[in-house]
Amino acid sequence: MKLNLDQIRQDTPNCLDKLYFNNAGASLMPKPVVAKIQEYLIEEEKYGGYAAFDRNSDAIQQFYNETAQMIDAAPHNIAFAHSATDAYAKALSAIDFREGDVLLTTADDYVTNHMQFLSLQKRFGIVIKKVQTQSNGDIDFEDFERIIKEKKPKLIAVTHIPTNSGLVQDVEKVSEICTRENIIFLLDACQSVGQLPVSVAKIKCDFMSVTGRKFLRGPRGTGFLYISDAMLEQGSHPLFIDGAGAIWRSENSFELIEKAKRFQYWELPYALVLGLKEAILYQKNIGIENIQHYNDEVMAYLRQNIASIPGVATFDRGSVTSNILTFTKENKPILDLKAALLKKDVYCSISARESGLIDFDKKGIPGVVRISPHYYNTIAEVDQLLNHINEL
Ligand SMILES: Cc1ncc(COP(=O)(O)O)c(C=O)c1O
Known part of the structure; x- marks a missing residue:
């Protein structure tokens, strides 16, 4: 077509x-995206933020449905995020790193991701390994397999489309290896969602971070995190949760909610959530x-x-x-x-x-x-x- x-x-x-x-x-937002944001802000102006939410709760829930459908996931696997970095940092904070744990990544991963790895290295003593690249820039999978065999990484973190080189990494192959070796796979899909079909049914990652404002054409200050069922069932959660992500059951314990929403905070910019949903619908229509x-x-x-x-x-x-x-x-x-x-x-x-x-x-x-x-x-x-x- x-x-x-x-x-x-x-x-x-x-x-x-x-x-x-x-x-x-x-990106430039399409008109329906801007209209949706304005419409919701006017409701907040009229009814106040809490009542505006109540009046729109079904439409807001649809954000999770549409986002999930776009990437072949289920709505309970989706958490809203304020940016790709917000999503990524929460995913990284959910991994129980111990001194000496190995994190395997690429030389082409996003700057912020590398700096977060360095932060983890400084605080927890993790070991960062970078796979070699072939002369054309693709991942050298022989080296990848070798590092996995020798170092048994706790996490593999790969950026699907790095910010500055045009490259599309073979993340399906990465995911096959992670599944085979039972290694947690964190995918940065910030530049790919909205540009290419991205399916977590094909790329079997455990976490995937996405931003709203780039190829999805949503508003700034939006994004989302996908969390796999395996991670949710294991009780994976960001280091710092709030009263929407867990229930304070007793003075010394909390119980996580079942869904990926445990990775978001209670307070959200609902006008922007609806704006991002509208951008996803706009893309779906095309x-x-x-x-x-x-x-x-x-x-x-x-x-x-x-x-x-x-x-x-x-x-x-x-x-x-x-x-x-x-x-x-x-x-x-x-x-x-x-x-x-x-x-x-x-x-x-x-x-x-x-x-x-x-x-x-x-x-x-x-x-x-x-x-x-x-x-x-x-x-x-x-x-x-x-x-x-x-x-x-
Ligand atoms: C590959 C990649 N990952 C992550 C990010 C960070 O996205 P955000 O600014 O939404 O946190 C960017 C931003 O340019 C990016 O290109």
Whole structure:
């Protein structure tokens, strides 16, 4: 099925007066998403927050149903989160690390994840191991298997689509190994959900963290965490829970609620919860396979044509790539490139060394400009972008 681009662009009127290519940062929300948030805020203004919740509790519950359906889970596996980092940190805090426990990850994982691992290392004495990458950027699975055999990790943590290299990691293969070896698997799907079909029935992870504002096109301050049944049944819970996640049964004990909601706090921004649900419904209506197919065409066109612009170097890695493309231009600092593009109404972002230290040091560059189209962008817009880059 072809996308109804006219309708999609009408639903995103603010894409018409600019070239918006920063969906890996924060996408433009479709109109129904903004309308839903405004509608709910007006109810809060009218009735107060608690009564507004009571009047909308069924619609709010639907957030869990829609989110679960999108990733082939059940509603009780979903917790709302305020960001991918919020979801990720709660998942990490649920793991009972002891001194000497091994955490296996990749060199391409997200900056914050790496810093959280370092924090765990400092506080609990865990050991961080990074799997080697093949020359094309893919995970070296021989090394992966070797580390697992020798070190028996307690946790494997992999980012599906790293923030700065376009790479799509083979997380199905990671999940097969984790299942076989009975190792907890924490997946950072912050950049992939909304861009690709992501199914926890296929990628059998224990935890998956997602943000709302990027390829899902939801509002800022939203995200979710998926928690597997196995983890819920084992009594997994974040280190710090509140009175909605557990019941204070006696002076010295609490009883966890059965659902993944034990990973969220009682106080939630319900306008944003409904906004994210609306974004998920909007995406469902278009169809994630259609989105992926369209995006593949746009990205193939962009990748093919940007490479021939004099002075431009691109930094894709991996045998499978995504909607993230990074580049530099000879003798032009990345901040100047971003500023010059903004003058032409091109919205994109930069990734500096600190956001992907290992990757950037390997590439020997201090940073890149990041272009991340989504399905409301057109080939004509990509042509305009290419012209602007050529003229810089
Ligand atoms: C791969 C990846 N993981 C996690 C995050 C953090 O997401 P959030 O800002 O929603 O916490 C980002 C943000 O860019 C990201 O690219």
